[in-house]
Amino acid sequence: MSIDVYWARGCAFSWRVLLTLEFKGLAWTGHELQLDFQEQKGPRMLAMNPRGRVPVLRDGDYVVFESLAVMYYLDLKYPAPPLFGHSPEEAGVVMRVINEFQAYTEAELLGIIEWVRRPRPGHEEELTHAMHLVAAEARTIESRLAKGDWIVGDAVSAADLAIYPCIRLLHRALMRPEARELSARFLPAEVHYPRLAQWMQRIESLPGYQRTASVCEK
Ligand SMILES: N[C@@H](CCC(=O)N[C@@H](CS)C(=O)NCC(=O)O)C(=O)O
Structure with missing residues (x-):
């Protein structure tokens, strides 16, 4: 079925x-x-x-x-291939990393994307705060990727697949001409966050990725 x-x-x-x-x-x-x-x-x-x-x-x-x-x-x-590691300990780390991202960065990151779509004059302080948080999280991910190809451990995990879409949609928003001022801090990603940029390419090379990519087309 x-x-x-x-x-x-x-x-x-x-x-x-x-x-x-x-x-x-x-x-x-x-x-x-x-x-x-x-x-x-x-x-x-x-x-x-x-x-x-x-x-x-x-x-x-x-x-x-x-x-x-x-x-x-x-x-x-459908356990193979596993997304939450091979042991309770690995599952704990994968889940922790996702929860940290969701708890401390996700809303602000989505807020930046929304700002590019629909700026909110008078709320620039919120935007600045969001930019700081997201930049700090991007540095954290960059340092995780210094240890290996994937965010947790040595294989693709749920952490990669949960975090990638947010980062990629932010990247797409920042590429827009109207986001030029905001994007200076982040782009080009290859310069500011080289490991993160390579990690995005690795995800985009996974089999089946192209079938999902229309989420990012609008
Ligand atoms: N926490 C939910 C969030 C789902 C969510 O907010 N989806 C948005 C689209 S990205 C939605 O359906 N919005 C429509 C609405 O709120 O009416 C999840 O992880 O699935």
Whole structure:
């Protein structure tokens, strides 16, 4: 039975799930939703996710939402290749790194992307704060990548697939002409964060990556 996944363009959370499905080599059918038309709030979607958000994954009769929960479900259900390490200790580190990213950086990073789309005059202090936090996190990831090709351990893990979409969507936003002033601190990524730039290329070379890349096209 095929896996159905409901996703949206520009959505880092959806991208995590698509990357996970491809990484596991699973067959899946994608259903792209238009958030601008509130398709995620239609009755059929609300029946699966009462919060009216994407991504949502249906595997047979089982429905799961919240991107990290989806990744975790897929890893337990389809264990090879593993995404949360080979031992409880490795799983603890992978989960910790994702939780740190989500708790201390993700909202600010998404806020910068939103700012590029829709600047909020009068809130420049918030933007500056977000830029500091994201730059610090990028340095942390850069130092992790000094030890190996992947964010945790010596193989692709859920940490890579959870963090990559946020970084890539930020990169895309900062490449826009209207973000020129903001981007000076980050771009070119190859100069400011060379290991991070190489890591992005490594992810983009994974088998199946191209099938997920339309999340980033808008
Ligand atoms: N914590 C959720 C976040 C999901 C989320 O915020 N999705 C956004 C798109 S990126 C959404 O569906 N927004 C539509 C809405 O809030 O109506 C996850 O990890 O899956």
